Amino acid sequence: MTKEMFTLKSSDGFLFVVDEAVVHQSVTLSPMVQDCAGREYPINNVTGKILNLVVEYCKNHVVVDGGDSSSSSSSGDALKKWDDEFITQMDLSTVYDLIMAANYLIIKGLFDLACQRVADEIAACKDHEEIRATLGIVSDYTAEEEAEVLKENEWAFD
Amino acid sequence: MASSNPSWSLLPLELLENILLRIPVESLARFKSTCKEWRALLDDKIFIYKHLDLSHEGFIRVTDHNSYQIINLETLSLSSLQGPSKIGSMIHCDGLLLCSIGRRIIEPTKERKLAVWNPFLGQFKRIKPSSSYTWFDIYGFGYDNVSRDNYKILRFKREKGCEEVEIYELKSQFWRSVDYSLAYSWCAWKSQAMSMNGNMYWIAERENDNSKTYFIQSFDFSKEVFKETCCIPFINHNDWLLPGRSAQQRFGEIQVWVTNNIVTDEVVSWSMYCNVTPDFRILPLHPTYLIHHTDRVKLWFHHTDRVKLWCSEKDDQDECIYASVYEIGEGEVKKQVETERHGWYERVGVTKLSSAFVPSLVPVPKQEETSEGCSC
Numbered sequence: 001m002t003k004e005m006f007t008l009k010s011s012d013g014f015l016f017v018v019d020e021a022v023v024h025q026s027v028t029l030s031p032m033v034q035d036c037a038g039r040e041y042p043i044n045n046v047t048g049k050i051l052n053l054v055v056e057y058c059k060n061h062v063v064v065d066g067g068d069s070s071s072s073s074s075s076g077d078a079l080k081k082w083d084d085e086f087i088t089q090m091d092l093s094t095v096y097d098l099i100m101a102a103n104y105l106i107i108k109g110l111f112d113l114a115c116q117r118v119a120d121e122i123a124a125c126k127d128h129e130e131i132r133a134t135l136g137i138v139s140d141y142t143a144e145e146e147a148e149v150l151k152e153n154e155w156a157f158d
Numbered sequence: 159m160a161s162s163n164p165s166w167s168l169l170p171l172e173l174l175e176n177i178l179l180r181i182p183v184e185s186l187a188r189f190k191s192t193c194k195e196w197r198a199l200l201d202d203k204i205f206i207y208k209h210l211d212l213s214h215e216g217f218i219r220v221t222d223h224n225s226y227q228i229i230n231l232e233t234l235s236l237s238s239l240q241g242p243s244k245i246g247s248m249i250h251c252d253g254l255l256l257c258s259i260g261r262r263i264i265e266p267t268k269e270r271k272l273a274v275w276n277p278f279l280g281q282f283k284r285i286k287p288s289s290s291y292t293w294f295d296i297y298g299f300g301y302d303n304v305s306r307d308n309y310k311i312l313r314f315k316r317e318k319g320c321e322e323v324e325i326y327e328l329k330s331q332f333w334r335s336v337d338y339s340l341a342y343s344w345c346a347w348k349s350q351a352m353s354m355n356g357n358m359y360w361i362a363e364r365e366n367d368n369s370k371t372y373f374i375q376s377f378d379f380s381k382e383v384f385k386e387t388c389c390i391p392f393i394n395h396n397d398w399l400l401p402g403r404s405a406q407q408r409f410g411e412i413q414v415w416v417t418n419n420i421v422t423d424e425v426v427s428w429s430m431y432c433n434v435t436p437d438f439r440i441l442p443l444h445p446t447y448l449i450h451h452t453d454r455v456k457l458w459f460h461h462t463d464r465v466k467l468w469c470s471e472k473d474d475q476d477e478c479i480y481a482s483v484y485e486i487g488e489g490e491v492k493k494q495v496e497t498e499r500h501g502w503y504e505r506v507g508v509t510k511l512s513s514a515f516v517p518s519l520v521p522v523p524k525q526e527e528t529s530e531g532c533s534c
Contacts, residue, residue, distance in 0.1 A: 092166075093165070096165055096166060096169070099169075099173060100173075103173060111176075115173075115176050115177045115180060116180055118177050119177050119178070119180035119181045122177070122178075122181055122185070122189070123181045123182065123185040125185075125189075126188075127188060128188070128189055128191045128192040131189060131192050132192060132193075135166040135167075136165075136166055136167070137166055137167050137192060137193050138167065138193070139192070139193050140193055140194050141191065141193070141194065146191050149190050149191040149197060150191055152190070152279075152281075153187060153188075153190075153279055153280040153281070154280055155280055155281050155282045155283070155522075156282070
């Protein structure tokens with residue numbers, strides 16, 4: 001019995017052929033299994049570069065998620081290691097796009113992985129200057145307002 | 159790896175929230191000054207309580223006259239911070255600590271003080287009493303179930319045979335009297351108390367016909383009434399867990415007792431959770447009882463079916479004291495983390511004060527009189 005294959009088309013025209021197990025990892029795409037076999041399914045707000053990463057993640061997660069329930073913890077560890085390497089090598093701009101894509105496609109594991117990467121990056125910043133530099137956030141505080149916010153966390157003990 | 163892509167400012171709020179919920183309070187507290195959107199989110203009540211509900215419990219303890227140590231029981235990481243000095247006891251609720259300041263043994267003539275402190279927001283506020291605080295007072299700390307951020311302080315005054323109860327609401331900043339109608343006389347072991355789900359619980363004792371009964375006394379901050387929750391059948395006078403006993407005793411055995419659900423009104427019963435005999439001598443840090451997990455009252459902190467024990471240890475050879483976290487479960491006691499060592503004679507008494515603790519962003523309401531919101 002041959003596996004059903006589906007074609008996903010990115011916003012910039014790239015085509016990705018994937019099997020049912022990959023499609024099912026996306027809550028948004030899952031229903032298309034009934035309707036779209038053999039036809040192209042456009043994903044209008046995800047570029048080819050990002051969709052490529054999404055597909056790569058899903059393919060890697062099929063191997064373990066689709067496996068039997070007696071899969072050992074070592075394969076769980078190996079998957080976690082893969083996830084860590086996968087997300088760490090990306091720059092934050094790509095992670096941003098991945099968060100938006102995983103959110104739209106509703107792929108929980110990928111969404112959590114990407115959000116956690118950003119969270120870890122933020123937590124490692126020592127102050128707001130570093131966060132602003134890392135995420136390219138422009139402050140909308142005046143100097144006085146900023147000083148006032150900082151004083152909020154400095155109450156005396158007597 | 160820094161990206162100067164400006165799109166992060168355009169991240170939808172629910173996604174920003176999802177990311178910030180994953181960051182521990184220790185870091186988040188520093189970042190309100192990043193931009194106004196972040197500040198609004200970090201000040202938002204819904205976000206604060208969502209974050210609190212996701213946070214893992216830990217412990218806080220006093221290490222020196224104004225130094226505190228916090229341990230995160232999930233990562234087993236230790237961190238230190240500065241805090242109020244000469245603290246006599248503390249009650250934790252939602253990341254806030256109600257601190258009693260002043261130590262009777264050291265400075266008996268000095269006035270006792272009360273304050274609310276959020277260590278991670280660096281917010282500290284003295285609570286002025288309606289009449290001077292005394293060493294006979296019993297305090298409680300909790301919140302109203304109608305409005306989670308309506309924190310209340312209970313003061314049970316017992317002076318010259320007269321018993322009165324007052325409640326202070328942090329938001330409105332004034333004391334009011336509350337009816338008190340218990341027919342029996344009871345007292346609480348001051349450091350054996352805790353706040354759970356907004357209500358207050360004390361290990362209490364009362365005398366009847368030359369014998370003592372031990373029980374758990376509770377105060378419901380929503381209904382504002384006392385309730386005798388259950389008796390404690392397994393404590394007796396010779397038990398080393400009673401306060402006032404010499405710290406030099408050998409402790410053979412640790413018993414962990416668990417109640418069923420005490421929040422609902424069904425009859426409370428106890429069962430022994432486990433019984434271990436560690437091969438080391440430990441000195442319990444106060445409080446030794448009532449470190450909670452969800453809706454059960456347990457003798458030690460319980461996390462994912464294993465009980466964590468936070469205790470201080472003494473090294474006779476080096477004459478120093480340090481604290482450790484052990485995990486109890488399946489009949490064995492395993493050490494997980496050890497803190498730094500202090501000279502025994504420098505720290506006696508101080509290192510015993512500790513509490514279960516969850517870091518939070520819950521704010522301490524500012525004093526209305528002063529314009530700067532600093533010391534009061």
